[in-house]
Amino acid sequence: MTTTNPYQLSIHPQRDALYAELHSRQFQVIKSPSRVSYLAIMLDSEGKLADFLHFCDLFRRYGLVPPAEDGACLEFEVNDIRIRRETHSEFVSYLVINEGGPFLRDPFATTSLQTLPPNWVANMVGVVVAAFHLAVEDAREQVEPELAEVKSFFEGMRLVGSQPQSGDAQLWTSFQLHSDGCGRFLVYNRNMSDSQLGRMVRRIIEIESYRLIALLGLPMAREYSRQLSSMDDKLASMTSLLSENTLKQDEPELLAKLIDMAAWVEDARAKCTYRFSATIAYHELVLKRLQELKEDEVSGHLTLTEFMTRRLTPAVRTCKTTNEHLESLSTRIDRVSDMMRTKVEMSIQAQNQHLLASMDRRSKIQLAMQHTVEGLSVAAISYYSVGLVKHLIEAVYEQGVSFDKSLVVGLSVPLIVGGVWFTTRRIHKGFLKLAKGQ
Template structure:
């Protein structure tokens, strides 16, 4: 009855805390771990699990699952799906086999292994030995882990871990775990943490090839940007602004085309934090003559991670420089356009003033012409009146009319001009 009151996400979120339980491993045990990563085939993870369950007669995985476990006698499998990869962990308990013989994977069908193709990013064998077998395995450490650097430490106050971080002839890395007094389930938690450290290390390093390529790419772009900025600062090259703006915009486009690398570098940074957290959970204590896992990662992994972070920081700084250069050039282009527009307006003003003066001159000529025609008409009328014996002198009267006619014409044209100004829009 109360279940109807629950939020739809309550049960899924609550179950998330229990979605990935630790392995329970009883020693001696042989454990193998595979991490599957294929950026071009996102469906490979579920496909591999379904194929393995069917080939080995295991229970079918549930739909929309991120975790799967199955057990058959002393053999068990654990599968987990993460954001970018999935992991298969195979455990053979009570193993009395030779160290690092891959006993936990012997039952896997060859047809299923062929399905892995080139998707295995991490492959690790771990051997757990207890009591007298642990003492015997300790004497074989140098033989079983012949890498140039042998790492070893006391962990969880009850055991020891040895590894050389080397991919051996069988294409597997190796961890040797000695149970010298682990409490219940500590061995399983320890081995899972070791697998996570190795998996996250490889996932973090996926950004390193991109960082190296991108560093060379940024170097070329930096040379191009410097040349463009020097050309922009040379005197007398204002006519190149259009070309420079196109080139800088092209650089900005190239930077945006590589902005997708941010996802890879951000993921690398997140994986590095997980590695450091898992190492801290080991609670390592030094074994005389052996570097600890934390020291090894500090010396070997940290420089690679710093390379990735520095390359991305350089990318962001360069993108800022390109954006600033584009803004500066656009500002210069806008100023040049404003100066050109101002010059055009001044030219238009000069033309308008010239036209006004010409208009005034034409108006003056118009007054003279109109007055001349009016006086001629008046003279003709006066001569006609004189011809009919009206007593007047046409020349005297015509001369007397000159001033009144001119004044009348001036007043008439002025009125017309005022009426035109009044009718024109503001």
């Protein structure tokens, strides 16, 4: 909706959308008597698009112009039939209200779903998670039937009942599926306006649909609970091995097992975290809607709140406990992995120290060998140097220079050996100085 701006103010571009959000799913105004049918269908993003196109086909079947685009809530009315489609985070819901009758003595003999084209209902996409009928009768115009007759409306199943809104209505249900594959709720309006009745019906619908979607996490919780017990035992066994310092264990093998366990836990968390979080959120919504019903007890029967507290709450706690168990196991695996890595690193450091000590010993041996070779090299070089000097002395002597060749050669030997040794040491010191500089 576009509003005028006579004050020439700078308006946030999403202001109109923020105002419209609170009115996107208005409460229905429901008359007494009427028949209501509800479907909640699980869909992904692609499925929601296909469902919207299927919903547009319903407009065309009734000769109406379909909406141009999908929205949070779409609704149209044909004669006395109202059809409402709402999109939620993970499902799409359909609410069909028939206020025109004809209504039989058996409130579930005819349902609102039967007013829709049968082949259209059969061709709906997605999987149905909640499907139930809600019959509204006017207790101000007809006498409420005896309990035995009410029970016959629910095919003899055990009833759960209460008097919502401080006794202004009588509510019956069985929280079970009946012969048509749907649940049933029966409401007798004693002293409620159409608006009040619409709000109460909305709360009943949300209680039933949300509690079913909340329970989607229970099978997953049960499955992973069994596996988590086995994982706990494995982790305890590994931790025990780590605590036994005298045990010669294969640390890399244990670390590989821990990595496999960590990968399994992270995969389980990726699959379960959203479902368990959704379960907790839907459960909170159910409890809030139950409080809003303001139930009074019916003698001999559980109220909706008592039934939910006794049955739904333990299931939600199982999901919550499993989720916490996964988080706890992940944390413990991280701690054990840290200890394992520390142990492996310490082992590697010990090996490195042993290797360095061995290298140091080898270096000392090589140095001693080098000094030995150095001495031999001085002797060898001196020997060949003396030979060369001897040839030089003989050449000078043959040229007529008179001297004692043996004496000169003998005197040159210590000088040559000392010169070779001094030169070798100088070269060795030069290499050491170069190594220290690097």
